[in-house]
Amino acid sequence: MRFTALTLAMSFIFLNQCFASQIEKVEAESKKKIHAALTKIIIKAVEDQVVGKNHYNEGQLKGMPNGNKTISEFLRKNPNVQFSQNNMGAGTQGEIKAADFSINGAMFYDNKLLFDNVSLNNSINPAAGQSSSADYHIHSLGGSSFSTTINTDLICELDVLDSNVSAEYGEFTGGVVKAKTCAPKTAVGEIHGQISYDYTSSDWTKFSYATADELEKFENNQNQNYQKDFIKRGLSAIVYGKFSEKIATSLTVSKRWSDIGFTTQLLDGSLADQKRENDNLNLNVYIQPNDQNKLKVGLQYQRDHKDLHQFNVKNSGKKTDENNQALELELETHFNRAKLTQSLVYQKQKQANDSDLNELIAWNSSRDKNWSALSTASEGGYGDKAQNLVSLEYKISSQLNPFQIANVEHLFLFGAGYGHYAADWKRLSEAYVYLLPSRLKKNHDFTCLNINGEIDRFCDLSYNNGIGQYHTRREIYKAGTIAVTQERAHLFIEDSINWNNIIKARIGLRGDFDSLNGQINYAPRSNIQYLPFSDSRLTFTSGWNRYYGNNLFSYVLQDGINKLIISQSRENIDTAWGTPKNSQTSNVQKTKLDTPFADETVFAVGSRFGIFDGQIKYVHRNYRDQIRKNRVNWSPLIDQYDNLGRIKADVYTLALSNFVPFTFAGSQHQFQFAFDYSDIKRNFSDYDDSINALTYRQYIKYDGKIIDQADRPANNFNQPWTARLGWDISFDKIPLKISHFFRLRGAYDAMVRSSIPANQQVEYLGQTVVSEYKAMKMPSAFTWDMRATYDVATGQGSKMIFGLTVKNLTNKFNKYTEDDKSTLYSESGRQFIADVSFKF
Numbered sequence: 063m064r065f066t067a068l069t070l071a072m073s074f075i076f077l078n079q080c081f082a083s084q085i086e087k088v089e090a091e092s093k094k095k096i097h098a099a100l101t102k103i104i105i106k107a108v109e110d111q112v113v114g115k116n117h118y119n120e121g122q123l124k125g126m127p128n129g130n131k132t133i134s135e136f137l138r139k140n141p142n143v144q145f146s147q148n149n150m151g152a153g154t155q156g157e158i159k160a161a162d163f164s165i166n167g168a169m170f171y172d173n174k175l176l177f178d179n180v181s182l183n184n185s186i187n188p189a190a191g192q193s194s195s196a197d198y199h200i201h202s203l204g205g206s207s208f209s210t211t212i213n214t215d216l217i218c219e220l221d222v223l224d225s226n227v228s229a230e231y232g233e234f235t236g237g238v239v240k241a242k243t244c245a246p247k248t249a250v251g252e253i254h255g256q257i258s259y260d261y262t263s264s265d266w267t268k269f270s271y272a273t274a275d276e277l278e279k280f281e282n283n284q285n286q287n288y289q290k291d292f293i294k295r296g297l298s299a300i301v302y303g304k305f306s307e308k309i310a311t312s313l314t315v316s317k318r319w320s321d322i323g324f325t326t327q328l329l330d331g332s333l334a335d336q337k338r339e340n341d342n343l344n345l346n347v348y349i350q351p352n353d354q355n356k357l358k359v360g361l362q363y364q365r366d367h368k369d370l371h372q373f374n375v376k377n378s379g380k381k382t383d384e385n386n387q388a389l390e391l392e393l394e395t396h397f398n399r400a401k402l403t404q405s406l407v408y409q410k411q412k413q414a415n416d417s418d419l420n421e422l423i424a425w426n427s428s429r430d431k432n433w434s435a436l437s438t439a440s441e442g443g444y445g446d447k448a449q450n451l452v453s454l455e456y457k458i459s460s461q462l463n464p465f466q467i468a469n470v471e472h473l474f475l476f477g478a479g480y481g482h483y484a485a486d487w488k489r490l491s492e493a494y495v496y497l498l499p500s501r502l503k504k505n506h507d508f509t510c511l512n513i514n515g516e517i518d519r520f521c522d523l524s525y526n527n528g529i530g531q532y533h534t535r536r537e538i539y540k541a542g543t544i545a546v547t548q549e550r551a552h553l554f555i556e557d558s559i560n561w562n563n564i565i566k567a568r569i570g571l572r573g574d575f576d577s578l579n580g581q582i583n584y585a586p587r588s589n590i591q592y593l594p595f596s597d598s599r600l601t602f603t604s605g606w607n608r609y610y611g612n613n614l615f616s617y618v619l620q621d622g623i624n625k626l627i628i629s630q631s632r633e634n635i636d637t638a639w640g641t642p643k644n645s646q647t648s649n650v651q652k653t654k655l656d657t658p659f660a661d662e663t664v665f666a667v668g669s670r671f672g673i674f675d676g677q678i679k680y681v682h683r684n685y686r687d688q689i690r691k692n693r694v695n696w697s698p699l700i701d702q703y704d705n706l707g708r709i710k711a712d713v714y715t716l717a718l719s720n721f722v723p724f725t726f727a728g729s730q731h732q733f734q735f736a737f738d739y740s741d742i743k744r745n746f747s748d749y750d751d752s753i754n755a756l757t758y759r760q761y762i763k764y765d766g767k768i769i770d771q772a773d774r775p776a777n778n779f780n781q782p783w784t785a786r787l788g789w790d791i792s793f794d795k796i797p798l799k800i801s802h803f804f805r806l807r808g809a810y811d812a813m814v815r816s817s818i819p820a821n822q823q824v825e826y827l828g829q830t831v832v833s834e835y836k837a838m839k840m841p842s843a844f845t846w847d848m849r850a851t852y853d854v855a856t857g858q859g860s861k862m863i864f865g866l867t868v869k870n871l872t873n874k875f876n877k878y879t880e881d882d883k884s885t886l887y888s889e890s891g892r893q894f895i896a897d898v899s900f901k902f
Contacts (some may be wrong), residue, residue: 111675113589113603113666114226116140120218120244125790125801127847127867129262129895131214131296131318132160133241138805139786141715141738142166142224142237142681144779147878150845150889152269153280156292156322158338159366160211162188164779165224166681167711167742168236168660169688169749171207172611176240177217179405179457180362180388184209186413186449186485187616189748197382198372200444200495200539201623203413210364210386211340215258215298216314218244225664225681226605229554229570229587230459230477233612235660235685243360245348246302246310253902255301260865260897263293268891270875276888284327284373286336291323296897298342308350316342327374328433334371341365353396360390376433376441379418386411400462403477411451417443423496423533428525438498445493445539451615455481469562475570476555485615486545489626493539496520502530502635513638521635532635538642540626546618549577556587566591574610576657578618583610583657589664598670605664610657614749617689617703620650650691653702660685660709673722678715685709690746703749709776712741728795734788744776761826763818763834765811768826774835775813777882783808797853797861806844811837815882838884843876845869860902867895 118136128135137143144164148154162170171188175181188207190196196204214220223231223238231238248254269290271277279288298316305311320338325331343363350356365385372378388409395402419442425431431439459477466472499520510521510532521532556570570587589605628642666679688707694700716737723730761768789802813835824831851865870876873892879885 111668116222118220127849134161141736147880152888152890153288156289156320158318160208162207165237173236174234174238189750209411213316213342217241226589229556229572235609235611250304253303256901257299258899260296262895266894270888272877272886272888294320310348312346314344337369339367356394358392362388381416384413402460404458407455409453414448419443420445421494424498430524446490448488451485453483471560473558478553481550483548487619488543489541495537496533497535499531499533535631538628542626544622551575563596578613601668603666607662610659650701656687656705658687673720676718681713683711689749707746710743714739730792732790736786739783742776742780745771782810799851801849803847809842812840812879814884846871863899865897869893
């Protein structure tokens with residue numbers, strides 16, 4: 063900053079002297095045109111550190127080695143973000159959807175995800191995709207915390223708020239991740255943009271194998287968790303410009319797709335290829351009719367698509383779609399003493415499963431039912447299902463101009479919002495599941511004629527040397543809709559206080575209303591800073607905050623789904639199907655739930671010394687009233703959700719970076735180092751983690767000690783420590799940029815669950831301890847990712863950009879385990895990703 067300020071001052075002095083010496087000459091030649099060319103001076107502001115906030119610009123987003131170009135993959139560099147153990151699994155490298163993540167120990171579905179003012183959260187059933195068979199569930203639709211995936215090529219800024227979050231934001235207990243688009247800053251009449259294409263494949267990827275079983279599954283190529291053969295491609299385009307000083311527009315389009323080759327487990331060895339697709343479309347129009355008003359009109363469309371086959375089931379093709387459509391209006395108005403911002407968002411989220419067939423039929427393998435290597439052979443599918451969310455949100459906020467009272471500066475921000483949400487789960491048509499058939503009696507006439515004298519298609523005479531088989535039991539999943547509406551409203555106010563740049567504070571309060579439980583929750587937000595030198599050389603920060611989450615619609619929509627199931631039976635092949643009966647073998651009953659919340663304590667020390675920014679931070683979170691599933695009855699099976707989930711998280715982070723590049727041998731170098739140590743304890747995995755209240759044991763044997771279940775370290779999203787180093791290099795004389803990202807995840811003890819033999823069980827505080835967790839040592843995991851780009855000028859104002867990304871450059875063999883089991887899995891080896899862009 064000193065250099066740029068001095069340069070600016072000297073430039074103004076020089077220009078003034080020049081103009082003074084030329085006054086007489088100018089007056090003498092006043093009728094002549096004067097052409098003055100001034101040197102362009104660019105002053106780059108350096109942002110102050112804000113505890114709990116990380117801001118990433120377009121250059122950082124594009125420079126990070128990011129194979130799938132997702133927000134999740136970029137967030138690997140943030141020390142307060144944790145990922146699932148299987149996030150880098152070798153067997154799922156053909157996938158392109160954004161991965162789930164946790165912030166400061168929160169559940170992966172408890173973050174606020176925004177694209178401008180539009181929500182990217184899957185608020186219906188975000189944990190439905192945790193199972194490897196989630197795409198083939200009879201009721202739920204597999205999903206994740208993201209309703210759809212955003213391509214990072216299409217955004218220009220990303221903010222991550224992990225702690226000390228302003229009262230302006232609510233409905234989360236983890237953190238806020240906000241991706242932003244930017245208004246064009248080009249000259250009027252100019253059109254600029256970029257077209258990009260990238261490619262990778264399994265041929266460009268190295269695979270390692272943790273066990274012989276894993277190698278066999280890769281070689282068999284018959285399991286979507288072991289993707290041996292894939293090709294991934296991406297295409298994106300950005301066009302932007304200003305029609306006039308008052309109107310500008312930007313259009314961004316992208317498509318990513320992955321073709322994954324499989325063979326079925328059926329005896330004919332037929333292909334069961336699958337496909338993944340992600341589409342993004344975003345159109346923004348920026349209107350500034352005068353100096354006081356700015357209007358933004360945005361249209362968004364995102365879509366994630368899968369073509370699937372069930373490997374051991376004949377004729378089991380299906381398609382899944384997740385799409386998000388939104389219309390966004392944002393009006394910013396400047397008054398003499400305040401800035402007023404209003405936003406209105408109308409949004410439709412839809413998730414649909416479209417099966418080729420609506421009947422799933424199980425047979426005993428026979429001469430005619432001969433497609434399976436197992437003793438049973440199945441065919442068909444589960445029919446069509448969908449879930450929808452339609453919402454209308456309005457928000458208004460006002461920021462007053464700063465004012466002073468007794469040498470204390472105050473800056474008030476306050477606002478309100480209202481949202482209406484209508485969610486539903488639908489079975490679009492009846493679906494049938496035929497259970498394993500009965501055998502024909504030996505004295506039967508050996509025909510497949512039904513009561514109408516027609517050949518019954520649920521009969522097979524070839525089974526067991528002509529004894530035959532036919533179906534006598536079936537379950538019918540009736541078409542139907544379960545719907546719920548929700549009203550949400552909020553108010554907030556906060557005051558940012560500054561006393562002589564020595565004491566800074568932000569005191570706020572937020573109130574949220576949720577019609578699903580009728581509660582009004584108040585969340586205090588506060589942080590205070592002490593700057594002993596009245597500048598950024600040394601800063602001490604503390605914060606005390608409460609965050610309230612959001613009730614997911616799944617808690618309500620699950621109640622009643624099983625009521626749509628009826629069962630039918632018949633005595634013989636030539637008798638009619640009997641009267642349908644309710645088949646409520648299980649149900650998830652509705653219960654009133656409190657809103658989950660987290661209490662947070664933050665302490666941080668920051669310093670700007672020379673050209674370095676450094677920060678040490680401690681975040682303590684105590685998560686209460688977390689929602690989990692509880693089994694309350696065995697016959698029939700009845701589950702209900704309760705508020706007995708608990709999480710405790712202690713996260714320590716260290717960050718160090720140089721905000722002015724090092725200069726060395728004609729090159730510029732910037733470094734970003736971050737380290738975290740996390741201690742996270744949970745007594746549940748997610749809200750669908752069923753706890754059997756009738757057999758639940760509060761105490762377990764863990765690493766040789768008797769502890770409470772609630773004190774057990776989390777089994778996922780809980781890497782004990784990780785060190786990260788980013789190193790960005792640019793050159794003065796050649797258009798080459800190189801970015802490195804090193805990550806070292808520490809060794810840890812994976813805890814494997816087992817049952818204690820009856821003769822070794824012990825009593826503790828009146829309970830029998832029946833489960834034990836033993837340590838299995840997992841080694842450290844190191845990865846070195848790199849990205850390089852080279853520019854080639856192609857004309858005035860245009861260029862080609864050739865890029866190469868290498869993930870796991872050293873091909874380090876890393877392993878992981880999951881779900882309290884001893885099974886080992888391998889992470890991906892070295893992978894090359896090539897891309898080319900045309901910028902104009």
